[in-house]
Amino acid sequence: MRTVTLGPEGTYSHRAARTVSDEVSFSSSVTSIVEAVADGAYDRVVVPIENSIEGSVTETVDALAVEEVSVLREIVTPIRHALLAQDESFETVASHSQALAQCRSYLSEHHADASREAVSSTAEAVDLAREDPSIAAIAHPGSAGESLRVLATEIQDRPSNETRFFVLGPESAGSTAGGKTSLVIYPASNYPGLLLALLEPFDENGVNLTRIESRPTGAQLGEYLFHLDLEGGLYEPRIESAVAAVEAALDDGWVRRLGSYDVEHVVE
Numbered sequence: 001m002r003t004v005t006l007g008p009e010g011t012y013s014h015r016a017a018r019t020v021s022d023e024v025s026f027s028s029s030v031t032s033i034v035e036a037v038a039d040g041a042y043d044r045v046v047v048p049i050e051n052s053i054e055g056s057v058t059e060t061v062d063a064l065a066v067e068e069v070s071v072l073r074e075i076v077t078p079i080r081h082a083l084l085a086q087d088e089s090f091e092t093v094a095s096h097s098q099a100l101a102q103c104r105s106y107l108s109e110h111h112a113d114a115s116r117e118a119v120s121s122t123a124e125a126v127d128l129a130r131e132d133p134s135i136a137a138i139a140h141p142g143s144a145g146e147s148l149r150v151l152a153t154e155i156q157d158r159p160s161n162e163t164r165f166f167v168l169g170p171e172s173a174g175s176t177a178g179g180k181t182s183l184v185i186y187p188a189s190n191y192p193g194l195l196l197a198l199l200e201p202f203d204e205n206g207v208n209l210t211r212i213e214s215r216p217t218g219a220q221l222g223e224y225l226f227h228l229d230l231e232g233g234l235y236e237p238r239i240e241s242a243v244a245a246v247e248a249a250l251d252d253g254w255v256r257r258l259g260s261y262d263v264e265h266v267v268e
């Protein structure tokens with residue numbers, strides 16, 4: 001199975017992708033990864049969707065609203081960041097923007113004078129730190145290798161730090177079975193009580209929502225898409241009837257069923 005994820009080798013996405021396939025290739029942008037599976041260039045891709053400290057990976061959330069893909073599995077992994085550098089003399093801390101944000105308090109407490117540089121992934125930051133003694137990287141401690149020192153471990157702002165990853169496939173690979181379902185709703189209108197009308201069917205059918213998020217459509221200010229995750233699979237009549245009731249409440253809008261899937265917790 002050809003699988004692609006955020007690279008280079010050693011990213012947290014790579015660690016999550018190893019649970020899906022031994023053959024993993026890399027790309028430097030989440031958007032291009034989601035496009036690659038929608039276009040059929042790859043069978044499976046693994047992308048980060050949400051972190052317990054910093055929240056949604058908005059690039060992924062937005063790509064899911066426009067690309068024709070299915071969510072096939074969810075992988076939840078602990079994220080334990082370390083500070084890696086050639087020595088203590090660094091002036092810049094580089095990492096993925098999510099990782100920098102997850103370590104915000106640590107950085108302001110211990111390295112307030114260092115500048116911060118957002119790069120495409122934690123592993124790219126490690127490559128930069130290998131080449132340049134003025135750069136430290138925030139990344140998994142296992143990526144230090146021979147050339148970098150682990151200056152500090154467990155530097156994330158909370159002891160519990162977890163990221164959810166989605167395994168995506170082409171739309172045709174989607175399933176209605178599984179313990180969770182993801183949907184995108186485009187209401188195409190705005191009136192008092194709209195959100196209530198979209199959510200009531202879930203209450204009426206006894207469906208528990210685990211996440212709701214509004215994202216701008218990008219077309220104009222004030223126009224939103226709603227991303228929902230819920231407990232249960234689309235094969236269940238109560239879920240299908242809740243979704244059908246939402247569709248019936250929309251005139252020109254739409255509901256995209258991103259698929260139903262199971263959740264797997266990976267410890268390493």
Ligand SMILES: O=C(O)C(=O)C[C@]1(C(=O)O)C=C[C@@H](O)C=C1
Pocket residue numbers: 006010011012013014048051057079096098099120121122123163
């Ligand atoms: O840069 C990486 O190592 C990634 O896999 C990306 C990413 C993310 O986008 O959230 C994945 C997990 C961590 O939350 C930090 C960064």
